[in-house]
Amino acid sequence: MPSTEGTYTYTDGKGRFFVLSNAPDPLPESKPLAQDSADLPMVYAAGDQSAVWRAGEAFVKAHGILWPNATREHVTLAFLKARSPLDFDFPEVIYHGEFDKRYYLIVSRVPGRTLSEEWPGMDEAMRQRYVWRVADICAKLAEWKGNAICGVDGQQLLEVYLSKGDSTDGLDPKQLRKNCLQISMDVSSLVFCHLDLGPGNVIVDPTKDSIGIIYWELAGYAPREWVKTKFNLSSGMDFPTGDASERSDWRRLVARRLAEIGFTDVIDGWLSFRSG
Template sequence: MYGGVLVKSTTHRECDATAFVNSIDSLNVPVPRVVDIITIPRLIRAYFNCCNIGDNEGSVLLLMTTLPGKPLGSALNEFSELQQQHLITQLSQFFGSIRAISQPSNMVCGIGGRGCASYIMSLDTFGPFDSVPSFNAWMSLRAQSRLGLERAASLPERIDTAETRFTHGDLTPFNILVDEEGNVTGVIDWESAGWMPRHWDPALVSYSISK
């Protein structure tokens, strides 16, 4: 319910990322506000559905404000073509606002210089990396181990010159909230946010749609 408080079992990673995006005045899409954080002792962690990513982060209960609307993934078919075009415009503005956040360095990393997180790539964190070429080298090795040298050789050429941008990291239709009129009312689940190559979010969105 909008105006209430939601409790989510997660890690400090999501707490810090949510607090960070809340601190950005230029972000033109609402995000949950952190109300409190309660550390979960390791002995009782199994009783909570904590995410696997970043076990060294520590498990917490994140108390945050709720946002209005329902997931775009369950509402898109209800909108007219005009409303869908309006959604595209809003999401384009949102992408622009988070990509405009100034970057602290050329590192590929999570909030505060910690490791990166992506459920598509790994159930654990990876990195941080001091540059995009270093990140791409790790990605190439990972592709070779998964696909074999012959198939990995056919992959697209690495983009070592790509700039880093702040990204959501898990921008699926179910992490975007909308109202009945087709207005974006919030973006949730920031645990995979960080500084990644500029093509990272669009690539992940394309992958999610293809699945």
């Protein structure tokens, strides 16, 4: 079914279609979406702050705007598209908007399943292959250089690990540069990085040897040392299940491979910075 002017149409993967269009005025009667909806199942929620729903072959994302000056994810996805083709898949932007202090984004689904889902059924050779591929992607992204610690459009980098406190000014590029110097990072060469490459944001299909990367909200320019440091310290990039050692396997293995291909870290400097 083709899209028409003022609408966007995409498949649900089962022979039906979703249509995105401007709402009429006055608005029609509406009702809350059932949490167990088969047509729009919720796949993630964090209280009333953020949520993600699957809508056929797309995802609908909504979250409160806590950092109004941060680079928006659709901007970063457009940045990636302008540099295509790349050796990994990433979502296409279908729609974005901001209403009532909330940011809404609809993106295409990247084919495959999350690495978290596929990992238990992989043998060691396949696991190592994906560890190496993600490390290689980090290295490839790091070839893109920036002039400030910020998002791709010069707005704030949404990397709260490099700030102190909850002030929106804490993510100002000049303040982040000052913080990085305090952590003892080299700020003379700033590289593009994803900053949240946990197994839930890596989409794979071992039968097709494919890999995709989703959730680009945190991506931007940072010191090169920060790439490996983030893997060392961020439990948000752990597997969701298993004992403490098993949950951290992914980021430990990627950090080890990053070290093998020349990345260093400043974990001691960061710990001193955050405790000071």
